[in-house]
Amino acid sequence: MTVALIAGEGLLPELIASRLADGGNKPLVYAMRKDTGALASRALDIIPLSGARIGDALLDMARRKVKKAILAGFVPKNIIYSPEAMDETAKRFLAALSERDDHSLLGAIVSLLEKSGIEVMGYRDLLSDLLARNGLIAGRPPSPAETADVSYGVRIAESVLPLSFGQSIIVNGKAVVAVEAMEGTDAAVLRAGTLSRGGVVVKMIKQGQDERYDLPVVGPKTLKSMNSAKLTCLAVHTGWTLVLCPDEFREAASDFGISVIGVDY
Numbered sequence: 001m002t003v004a005l006i007a008g009e010g011l012l013p014e015l016i017a018s019r020l021a022d023g024g025n026k027p028l029v030y031a032m033r034k035d036t037g038a039l040a041s042r043a044l045d046i047i048p049l050s051g052a053r054i055g056d057a058l059l060d061m062a063r064r065k066v067k068k069a070i071l072a073g074f075v076p077k078n079i080i081y082s083p084e085a086m087d088e089t090a091k092r093f094l095a096a097l098s099e100r101d102d103h104s105l106l107g108a109i110v111s112l113l114e115k116s117g118i119e120v121m122g123y124r125d126l127l128s129d130l131l132a133r134n135g136l137i138a139g140r141p142p143s144p145a146e147t148a149d150v151s152y153g154v155r156i157a158e159s160v161l162p163l164s165f166g167q168s169i170i171v172n173g174k175a176v177v178a179v180e181a182m183e184g185t186d187a188a189v190l191r192a193g194t195l196s197r198g199g200v201v202v203k204m205i206k207q208g209q210d211e212r213y214d215l216p217v218v219g220p221k222t223l224k225s226m227n228s229a230k231l232t233c234l235a236v237h238t239g240w241t242l243v244l245c246p247d248e249f250r251e252a253a254s255d256f257g258i259s260v261i262g263v264d265y
Helices: 011-022 037-042 054-063 077-081 088-094 102-115 144-163 185-193 221-229 246-256
Strands: 003-007 028-031 047-049 067-074 135-138 167-173 178-179 201-203 234-236 259-262
Touching: 003 011, 011 037, 011 067, 028 054, 054 088, 054 102, 067 102, 077 102, 088 102, 088 167, 135 246, 144 178, 144 201, 144 234, 144 259, 167 185, 178 185, 185 201, 185 221, 221 234, 221 246, 246 259
Parallel strands: 003 028, 003 067, 028 047, 201 234, 234 259
Antiparallel strands: 135 259, 167 178, 167 201
């Protein structure tokens, strides 16, 4: 059965497409991203989506009799302020929402797909070998000060994540330096670097989060951003965060002197 992959930016959609293709089921890719070259050999077909053209995608899926879909990759949330990038279906969809946080937006998109007869699949099991383990994952062990900041950051994340923002919290000296919102993890990390030298990044998932979308993801690019911002420790949610390109990730952690650990609430 054909699987539609609604692909945003980043390595995650490429990895999912590769795993599906290796299993003999190349996905039909609806690309909400600029560069589709890395997906070309792994896709059954690529349908570029310029902006949030939800109606166009649903019509094409119906024509191709698609019954399953996966959502993956980064789509800039500020698209909600760009009506020129939306088709009429997307405009009606957005106008009907009482709240527009990440959870509400993605949950409503899942609902819309399901009402169209398309099952939205998770990808956690497909990538289970990349899920963060507990304890030291890469780099050096954390210092006592970093460990204390991580514990503080987990407490803050537990408080703000139910409000559907703050997947990444940057802490230094038990003070919150930055909280991830619409801009994404890398931008929040770089912003923190303009405010404070040193600190930790705590990246967690909301308790009860629907695992079919918005799983936390880190990779070598995360560590490069942290190094640029002079942040020294990354704590990720055990069993829920995907660590992409693990060999390159471990090498980067070692080169940059960054401690990476898996933690839970």
